[in-house]
Amino acid sequence: MSGLGAWLHERVPISSATLSHLTNEPVPNHMRRWWFALGGTPAYLFIVQIFTGILLAFYYQPSPATAYESVSYITNEAAYGWYLRSVHKWAATLMVAAVVLHQIRVFFTGAYRKPREINWLIGMCLLGCTLVMGFTGYSLVYEQLSYWGATVGANIAESVPWIGGVVKSLILGGDAYNERTLSRFYVLHAAVLPTLMILLIGIHIAIIRIQGVTELRFRGDESASPPHFRFYPDHFFTELTIGLVLMILLSALATLFPAILGAKADPLTTPEVIKPEWFFYVTFRWLKLFSVTTAVLSMGFIVFVMFAWPFIDAWIRRRTRFSEASVWVGICAVMAIVGLTVWEAVVAH
Numbered sequence: 538m539s540g541l542g543a544w545l546h547e548r549v550p551i552s553s554a555t556l557s558h559l560t561n562e563p564v565p566n567h568m569r570r571w572w573f574a575l576g577g578t579p580a581y582l583f584i585v586q587i588f589t590g591i592l593l594a595f596y597y598q599p600s601p602a603t604a605y606e607s608v609s610y611i612t613n614e615a616a617y618g619w620y621l622r623s624v625h626k627w628a629a630t631l632m633v634a635a636v637v638l639h640q641i642r643v644f645f646t647g648a649y650r651k652p653r654e655i656n657w658l659i660g661m662c663l664l665g666c667t668l669v670m671g672f673t674g675y676s677l678v679y680e681q682l683s684y685w686g687a688t689v690g691a692n693i694a695e696s697v698p699w700i701g702g703v704v705k706s707l708i709l710g711g712d713a714y715n716e717r718t719l720s721r722f723y724v725l726h727a728a729v730l731p732t733l734m735i736l737l738i739g740i741h742i743a744i745i746r747i748q749g750v751t752e753l754r755f756r757g758d759e760s761a762s763p764p765h766f767r768f769y770p771d772h773f774f775t776e777l778t779i780g781l782v783l784m785i786l787l788s789a790l791a792t793l794f795p796a797i798l799g800a801k802a803d804p805l806t807t808p809e810v811i812k813p814e815w816f817f818y819v820t821f822r823w824l825k826l827f828s829v830t831t832a833v834l835s836m837g838f839i840v841f842v843m844f845a846w847p848f849i850d851a852w853i854r855r856r857t858r859f860s861e862a863s864v865w866v867g868i869c870a871v872m873a874i875v876g877l878t879v880w881e882a883v884v885a886h
Contacts, residue, residue, distance in 0.1 A: 563765035564772045565752040575639040577776045579667070580738060581783060582632035586670075587731060589625040593618075597677070599723035601716055604679040605801045612798050623791035629671055631783070633816045636667045644846075644867050648751040654847040656748075659741045661844050666734050668816060673726035675814055679719065684802030685811050687722070688714055696829045697837070714804065818881035819874050 596615055598607040611618035640660055643649055649657035676687040691714075695705040710717035813821055824832045842849065850863050 564768050565750055565765060573642065574772075574775060574779065575635060575642055578779060578783065579632050579635040579639065579663075581776075581780045582628045582635060583734065583738075585628040585784075585787065586625060586632065589621050589628065590727060590731075592621050593625060594727060597723075599677065599719045601679060601719055601802070604677065604719055605798075608678050609798055612796070619795050620791055623795040624787050625674075626796045627787050627790040627794075629674060630815075631787070633667055633671055636664050637816075640664055641867070641871065645864065646751065647863065649847045649850075651847075651851065653744075653748060653751065656741060656744045657847050658844060659737050659744070663734060663737050663741070666730050666737070670726060670730050670734075671814055671816060673722045673730070676722050677719065677726060678798070679802045680799040681802055681806075681808050682799060682811065684714065684804070685808060686813050687718070689811060693824065693829065693833060696833050698830075698834070812881075815878070815882065819877040822877040822881040822884075 593611060596607055596611050596618070598604060608622075611622055613619070643657065643660065672687075672690065676683045687709075691705045691708045694708060695701040697704060706712065708718075708721070709715065710721050820836065823836060826832070827835065846863070853862050854860050
């Protein structure tokens with residue numbers, strides 16, 4: 538051992554054999570299929586978000602007087618600013634899609650059932666944080682659509698019984714969009730939500746390490762030998778390959794479909810069309826189908842059911858003969874989400 542290696546080993550007494558033992562946990566064979574390894578994809582995209590977000594933060598100024606101009610400088614003048622902004626935007630889009638797909642996979646494979654209910658709750662919290670991250674990031678550009686989207690979002694929050702007014706005031710920093718609103722969105726987007734998500738991801742991974750990955754069996758896998766494979770290097774290199782493919786995809790999307798800059802926000806002019814990001818299409822369409830109060834209360838109930846589903850499913854399985862009712866509930870839910878999203882995307886405004 539070299540002098541530097543001996544010095545380091547004396548202060549950090551961890552050998553390569555110890556690291557190999559800690560990381561070489563057995564991984565179930567079904568994880569060889571990439572669609573069952575979606576958990577690492579949003580984590581990778583989150584790292585990309587943090588890295589590009591830090592670089593963008595060097596130029597962004599969270600104030601109504603300077604926000605739009607700073608984004609314009611990033612997009613049109615800063616070296617590779619257009620690329621970094623575009624990668625940041627597309628990573629956010631793919632991250633939302635990856636988290637949603639991961640939750641769907643967990644739901645349909647029953648990986649939320651006892652004893653993994655807590656990790657389902659943490660996953661739902663991560664999904665909520667991801668959506669709020671998308672909303673606050675979209676609002677920071679201070680375009681017409683982002684300004685009025687934030688205004689509409691705050692007005693929707695105000696319709697929540699009892700606490701709506703307080704929530705709106707917390708979001709906007711007052712009764713209406715003002716000079717303090719952007720700084721609040723920026724603190725949420727760049728500090729509060731990333732910190733919360735890092736904490737939740739750490740707990741999520743720790744619970745997975747303690748409980749292990751849910752093992753699934755498929756026809757034709759009975760003769761598979763051995764039933765597990767090593768985390769390192771086998772699964773590690775699978776995740777690394779997915780990460781490299783994602784980086785190529787992000788670069789291609791950023792180059793072919795770069796982030797654009799719309800008209801600057803004008804509080805005195807309401808645009809004819811106010812349309813949120815695609816991951817809020819289902820919510821926007823739902824709001825158009827009912828009165829605001831009915832839509833908000835029903836969405837709140839749906840979110841509550843999503844969080845509580847492991848316990849509802851356990852009750853159904855224990856008290857009835859519909860042991861796989863969750864599959865039919867999931868199919869109906871996915872069809873409703875896709876249908877409302879497509880409806881909002883193609884409808885004339």
